[in-house]
Amino acid sequence: MAMAELTTPKTTSPFLDSSSQLRLSSKLHLSNQFRHLLLPPLHATPSSKISCSVSQNNQAPVAVQDNGSVKTKKECYGVFCLTYDLKAEEETKSWKKMISIAVSGAAGMISNHLLFKLASGAVFGPDQPIALKLLGSERSIQALEGVAMELEDSLFPLLREVDIGTDPYEVFQDVEWALLIGAKPRGPGMERAALLDINGQIFAEQGKALNAVASPNVKVLVVGNPCNTNALICLKNAPNIPAKNFHALTRLDENRAKCQLALKAGVFYDKVSNMTIWGNHSTTQVPDFLNARINGLPVKEVITDHKWLEEGFTESVQKRGGLLIQKWGRSSAASTAVSIVDAIKSLVTPTPEGDWFSTGVYTNGNPYGIAEDLVFSMPCRSKGDGDYELVKDVEIDDYLRKRIAKSEAELLAEKQCVAHLTGDGIAFCDLGPVDTMLPGEV
Numbered sequence: 001m002a003m004a005e006l007t008t009p010k011t012t013s014p015f016l017d018s019s020s021q022l023r024l025s026s027k028l029h030l031s032n033q034f035r036h037l038l039l040p041p042l043h044a045t046p047s048s049k050i051s052c053s054v055s056q057n058n059q060a061p062v063a064v065q066d067n068g069s070v071k072t073k074k075e076c077y078g079v080f081c082l083t084y085d086l087k088a089e090e091e092t093k094s095w096k097k098m099i100s101i102a103v104s105g106a107a108g109m110i111s112n113h114l115l116f117k118l119a120s121g122a123v124f125g126p127d128q129p130i131a132l133k134l135l136g137s138e139r140s141i142q143a144l145e146g147v148a149m150e151l152e153d154s155l156f157p158l159l160r161e162v163d164i165g166t167d168p169y170e171v172f173q174d175v176e177w178a179l180l181i182g183a184k185p186r187g188p189g190m191e192r193a194a195l196l197d198i199n200g201q202i203f204a205e206q207g208k209a210l211n212a213v214a215s216p217n218v219k220v221l222v223v224g225n226p227c228n229t230n231a232l233i234c235l236k237n238a239p240n241i242p243a244k245n246f247h248a249l250t251r252l253d254e255n256r257a258k259c260q261l262a263l264k265a266g267v268f269y270d271k272v273s274n275m276t277i278w279g280n281h282s283t284t285q286v287p288d289f290l291n292a293r294i295n296g297l298p299v300k301e302v303i304t305d306h307k308w309l310e311e312g313f314t315e316s317v318q319k320r321g322g323l324l325i326q327k328w329g330r331s332s333a334a335s336t337a338v339s340i341v342d343a344i345k346s347l348v349t350p351t352p353e354g355d356w357f358s359t360g361v362y363t364n365g366n367p368y369g370i371a372e373d374l375v376f377s378m379p380c381r382s383k384g385d386g387d388y389e390l391v392k393d394v395e396i397d398d399y400l401r402k403r404i405a406k407s408e409a410e411l412l413a414e415k416q417c418v419a420h421l422t423g424d425g426i427a428f429c430d431l432g433p434v435d436t437m438l439p440g441e442v
């Protein structure tokens with residue numbers, strides 16, 4: 001267990017309650033987990049309006065009362081002095097109850113973009129205070145501390161707590177959302193089976209931890225690759241959480257597909273709707289141009305180059321990730337974070353009439369004949385309550401059926417590779433070289 005100490009300025013703000021004072025006392029023990037309390041508790045509202053300004057000679061910031069008198073808070077530092085903006089505190093009265101969001105791989109590239117969007121209110125809304133629970137490992141604990149510092153320095157009014165830790169059983173305690181990003185990327189010469197096994201272990205462990213300590217209705221979004229099968233492993237290890245609550249991120253693929261169709265049609269991408277990604281987040285994924293729409297019209301009516309749709313378009317979406325790695329030297333991070341935001345927003349806001357979104361979900365009674373007991377990307381709608389329903393009347397022609405079957409076969413093979421992690425017996429791994437590739441790899 002990592003043990004380190006973080007020295008924190010002593011804070012004796014009159015506006016913090018006694019438990020908060022304790023958490024901010026002069027030394028915080030950084031073991032598996034420690035807490036940065038960024039703001040005073042909700043409803044800890046002082047009675048007169050105060051704003052803060054930082055004095056120029058490195059002395060404690062000065063609290064200014066609205067009757068003009070000035071009070072120096074001698075032992076008050078940084079963010080903890082700057083939180084008593086009563087205007088913001090008044091707003092808290094109409095805020096919703098705080099929610100807890102766990103993020104794994106929180107010191108990684110994707111998280112570095114995502115956390116600041118979450119904290120800003122751009123994801124859950126401007127009236128939703130949040131607590132961030134950041135999961136790392138012993139190798140990243142220092143980096144996580146840096147992440148927490150940057151979050152502090154951003155002064156997000158909605159960000160009420162940041163915890164960091166290395167033990168999922170602590171970090172996932174009571175969380176309502178778990179965004180599982182941390183996973184080992186494949187290295188050169190590595191077999192997919194080895195990656196499935198290494199990352200699979202992470203998601204088996206995290207599934208167990210979620211099962212034990214998370215909110216019983218926690219929503220889980222698996223991003224770490226191979227995300228479909230990792231999501232399956234995770235949900236199999238969390239039998240007390242509804243399987244329906246687990247998602248694999250295929251929203252990036254949906255966004256990429258919309259972008260390509262918009263470019264070809266010469267329209268802005270907000271004109272593209274009803275975009276389904278079927279199957280696995282891999283080169284076998286099927287971006288569905290048959291049912292997608294541009295300006296409300298079937299894509300095939302707007303883009304008459306059907307050969308491009310079947311070949312150029314499909315391949316460009318399947319291989320977009322790899323092309324990006326070639327150009328950028330690393331896998332997509334910013335656009336992935338944006339797609340995570342989109343995926344969550346699609347669950348917490350009602351889906352526009354007639355439209356749908358793609359997400360990898362547990363196959364359990366689906367109307368498309370996809371094998372049961374997989375995590376498979378399909379078209380879904382939400383009422384905005386965090387839940388979703390499958391869209392059940394999407395047309396599937398022979399072209400789609402054949403390709404969907406290929407992605408299904410790949411997921412069934414991946415599932416066999418991780419049988420030891422899902423409780424399905426002895427693993428047997430037989431993945432062909434091409435089918436082991438992530439998007440864009442050849």
Ligand SMILES: NC(=O)C1=CN([C@@H]2O[C@H](COP(=O)(O)OP(=O)(O)OC[C@H]3O[C@@H](n4cnc5c(N)ncnc54)[C@H](OP(=O)(O)O)[C@@H]3O)[C@@H](O)[C@H]2O)C=CC1
Pocket residue numbers: 105106107108109110111135136137138139140181182183184185198202222223224225227249250251252253281331332333336
């Ligand atoms: N589904 C999708 O659309 C996409 C998925 N991805 C996937 O998301 C994942 C994260 O990507 P990104 O943030 O760019 O990666 P980074 O390498 O920047 O960060 C990933 C984090 O995962 C953790 N990690 C790495 N190896 C291991 C391991 N062996 N065991 C446990 N944790 C490990 C590390 O955190 P720590 O040391 O704290 O554990 C690391 O900080 C990758 O698997 C990537 O393939 C990426 C893009 C799109």
Ligand SMILES: O=C([O-])CC(=O)C(=O)O
Pocket residue numbers: 185225252320321322331332438439
């Ligand atoms: O291939 C990767 O590791 C990144 C990825 O999933 C993508 O960009 O779609």
